[in-house]
Amino acid sequence: MSRIGKLPVTITKGVDVSFSDNVLTVKGQKGELTQWIDPAISVAIDGATITFSRSSDDKAIRSKHGLYRALASNMVSGVSSGFKKELELIGVGYRAKVTGQLLELTLGYSHPIVIQLPKEIKVTAKAEKGENPLITLECYDNQLLGLAAAKIRSLRKPEPYKGKGVRYLGEFVRKKAGKTAAK
Numbered sequence: 001m002s003r004i005g006k007l008p009v010t011i012t013k014g015v016d017v018s019f020s021d022n023v024l025t026v027k028g029q030k031g032e033l034t035q036w037i038d039p040a041i042s043v044a045i046d047g048a049t050i051t052f053s054r055s056s057d058d059k060a061i062r063s064k065h066g067l068y069r070a071l072a073s074n075m076v077s078g079v080s081s082g083f084k085k086e087l088e089l090i091g092v093g094y095r096a097k098v099t100g101q102l103l104e105l106t107l108g109y110s111h112p113i114v115i116q117l118p119k120e121i122k123v124t125a126k127a128e129k130g131e132n133p134l135i136t137l138e139c140y141d142n143q144l145l146g147l148a149a150a151k152i153r154s155l156r157k158p159e160p161y162k163g164k165g166v167r168y169l170g171e172f173v174r175k176k177a178g179k180t181a182a183k
Helices: 059-080 140-156
Strands: 016-020 023-027 034-037 039-045 049-054 083-090 095-099 102-106 112-115 124-127 134-139 165-167
Touching: 023 059, 034 059, 034 165, 049 059, 059 083, 059 140, 083 140, 102 134, 102 140, 112 124, 134 140
Parallel strands: none
Antiparallel strands: 016 023, 023 034, 039 049, 083 134, 083 165, 095 102, 102 112, 124 134
């Protein structure tokens, strides 16, 4: 039995959950999310809990058991409290500016990079003197939020020699020793 899959998902107050035609729908104060569930995984909604069980111990079905439980848990917590990711820009001259859903980044290239973010994501950029610029992304959909944050980070990944680049707040980047001068 999957250790994650057998745990029930607790439905928080103010969240409506429905399951029909292999589609799990979760509605809350922040929004509405839907997820297709494989027919080999059965879903039972009992009052304030959702439980998942599988039809067989086939390897492919076992792997989906914990997956769908984790996705449902993220959906319930997302529509009730939401998710937040913070990105830090480390480097001289690295800047971020937000205009509506457009994020304009200056990351050391010859041109600024403009990213159109989905309307579900709320973005803010903060730059204080003496500190690295900070981009805050908030959304009720954890998958969409992670995708947007990974896209921004991929524009200038942290390099291992000086540590410059876009990184998640609190992310540790192991630095390498540079070349030593010849004697």
